Amino acid sequence: MTKGNFSHLWPGVPLALASAVAFGASTPLSKILLASVDPQLLAGLLYLGAGVGLGVVHLARSALGIPVQEAPLRKADIPWLGAVVLFGGIIGPLLLMLGLFRTAAASGALLLNLESLATMGLAWLVFRENVDRRLLLGALAIVAGAFVLSWQGQGVELNAGAGLIAGACFAWGVDNNLTRKLSAADPMMIAMLKGLVAGAVNTGLALWWGAALPAAGILGAAAVVGFVGIGVSLVLFILGLRHLGAARTGAYFSFAPFIGALLAIVLLGEPLTVRLSVAGALMGLGLWLHLAERHQHTHQHEALDHDHSHNHDEHHQHAHDGPVTEPHSHQHRHTPLHHTHPHYPDLHHRHQH
Secondary structure, three states: OOOOOOHHHOOHHHHHHHHHHHHHHHHHHHHHHOOOOOHHHHHHHHHHHHHHHHHHHHHHHHHOOOOOOOEOOOHHHHHHHHHHHHHHHHHHHHHHHHHHOOOOHHHHHHHOOHHHHHHHHHHHHOOOOOOOHHHHHHHHHHHHHHHHHHEOOOOEOOOHHHHHHHHHHHHHHHHHHHHHOOOOEOHHHHHHHHHHHHHHHHHHHHHHOOOOOOOHHHHHHHHHHHHHHHHHHHHHHHHHHHHHOHHHHHHHHOOHHHHHHHHHHHHHOOOOOHHHHHHHHHHHHHHHHHHOOOOEEEEEEOOEEEEEEEOOOOOOOOOOOOOOOOOEEEEEEEOOEEEEEEOOOOOOOOOOO
16 A cells, blocks of 8 residues: 555654754753753753653543553663663753853754764664665755854864763764664653653752752743653654654754754844854755655565554554554554555664665
């Protein structure tokens, strides 16, 4: 069965782009909060806001009797979740806050495009995910934008702030690829646990090393920014990973820095320079090349047993004893299938090329 020209973009691409918008907005807002909060403490407060906020949503969902249509986390997932918390919840946010403290918000936001490159490079070279020529060209455009952004007239200057942000991007690249291994499970539970554990660690360490808690209004603002920019964004990102794989979700997520840079100009009054405009244009070209990709070939699905939220589409043709609602989650078996249609390396298309 051949799908329509654009049906393969849904829902993965909108989910990844929505995640990017939510996270991108958090960068200049975090820059504002850094005027009143220690960098490591803010990293912890943002993730605590994400974890607590998602915890409230989880409790409300249970109290209202709303059924959970996602697969649960299992014992075998715990090591992966621990690594995700370490790289994505503790190391990455800390390096970002330290870098933003030393870098203009607009430049810092655009440098976050390096996260998509780290994600794609690791997905391609380490985890053997398919990356085609269009994605590589888009990646080169993003790299060129990052170099233009760092150009100081005599050469490329990567100061301490830029280096810290680059380190955060690498940590998140590792995080994104490891999170892909958990993407079949409940994304709200993953994001909630990541936020609570990572937030508690960075907040506790910051307070231990002498950071002072800010005023209640600042705490509330950090919690809101964390809930939307980290918590909601992460839930959407995990859903995007489920449909697109790590390399492509990371590529679409590269839209986030444009949102951050735009808000930095509007909210913080930072100048719209020629260098910033050229860098943004190159990074926008990279994003367009990623969006225009169309991956289609005849492929073979091997037999597979797993559990995740699904509808009864062409990849899910199993029987049930009684009536069911969709989407739903349960352990199910895929029989071998041979067909052709546009696809991404989602849960059912992780074949070799």
